[in-house]
Amino acid sequence: MGTLSLSDYEDVRIWAPWGHISGRWYGNRTERPILAIHGWLDNLGSFDTLIPLLPDYLGVLCIDLPGHGCSSRLPPGMHYSVADYVLIIARVMKEYKWSKVSLMGHSLGGVLSYIYTALAPHTVDMVIALDIVLPPLESPELLSSWSPFFDKHLVEEERSEQLEMHEPPSYTLAQLRSVLSKGTYESVPPESAHHLLYRSVTKSQLYPDRYYFSKDGRVKYYVIFPMYPQIAAELARRIKRKPYLVIKGSRSFYINSTSEEVISILRSQNPHFEYHEVSGAHHVHLTNPTEVAKHIVRFLRHHRPPPVASWSLAGEEATLSKKERRKAQERFFSWNLKRRSKL
Known part of the structure; x- marks a missing residue:
């Protein structure tokens, strides 16, 4: 057995009522793959450095969430929400007629995996959560930070209408790398930004060697799933004996004290729960893929081993x-x- 190749893939387009969900299916396309879901404002390119380190007996289907990467935007007047994003998992399963799904999610993708697994545990055979466990818990402070989203969402709608008539501001690739890195609080260093940029920018028709961001600006103001401590705990209790791997970036704050109760529940009732910490920030799977892959490969070999005939x-x-x-x-x-x- 070897590892996957980043050049061995099939571009896929999964039908949706508003357009399509774009993806890349890496490696083995005769067996049900791992479904990989990226984080907020990212795209499937965030898995670029991890893919070549995963075993080739399993394929990996990476998708762009709606409004991200090369997937279709929602129609004008609509908004993005975690609840609708969770439904994307079911849409992909329906497209390929899967009765089970293996999930790997980073950040928002890990949140979607957690919620979907808790709501439909009989359809999930394993979960890999990269630097996330659950969405932010509701609090007065958090609610006040969300209140400006309504006005900003409307501003983005106006900008979208203008883009149909005028090209948006464009930048050099060096400038885009810097902007993207700052937007992730340096979790994605400038030298790694190209893994995300190739699916989130469009070449300017007015200025040579310049590009502009093409993702839907409305995704910045999506509706987060209302998560209270009691709901988060109850969701965790529904995930029983389900192989569940959590990998935390050592310098990331996305897994913190608010996650402790859920982690405790998952660990106490689930003999197949694993938790590891790897050196890195929030995009640890992109910047330190070798260490992340060590845990994932071991996890996959144990819970989705290769066919015996190929051993x-x-x-x-x-x-x-x-x-x-x-x-x-x-x-x-x-x-x-x-x-x-x-x-």
Whole structure:
């Protein structure tokens, strides 16, 4: 077994009533893949550095959420919300006729994975959450910060109407890298910004060597899922015995004291829950993919192992730990005994 190649992919377009959901299906397209969902204001390019480190016996379908990347925008007059984003998971499953889904989400994508898994646990076989557990809990302070969203959303609608007649301000790639990095509080350094820019900018028709942001400005003011401590805890209680991996960036604040109760519930009732911390900021999967991949690969091999027919224990021994080799051998011999008993 090897790893996925960033150049081995199929561009996909999943139908939606307002247009389409854009994505890239990397690697194996004969088996049900992992569905990877990016974070707020990002796009599927945030997985670029992680994809080549994942095992190639499983494919990975990365999608752009509506209004992000190359996916269609919602019609004028509509707004974006977490509740509608959660429904995207179900739309993708319906498109490919999946009865189960394996989820990997960063930030907003991890929030969507958490909510969907809690609401439809029978349809999820595993979750990988990258630097997130749950959305911000409701508080008076948080509500006051959201109140300006209404006016700003209307401003973005006016800008969208103007864009149909005039090209928006454009910038050099160096300027765009700087702007994007600052917008993530340097979680995405300028030298890594190109992984996100290639799906979120359009080349200017007026000025050579200049580009402008093409994502829908309304996504900046989406409606967050109303999350109170009691609701967050109850959602966690619904996720029982579900393989659930959480990887936190050491310098990130997205997993904090408000997540402790949910993590405690997931850990106490779920023998398949894992929590690891890796050096890095919020986009740790993009900037430190090697360390992140170590935990993901081990998790995948345990909970979605390769087909037995493709196993080569001699080749695997170089990469598996002693404990993992023993478990792999036990599964292999168990399968062999069952096969022989049927002969």
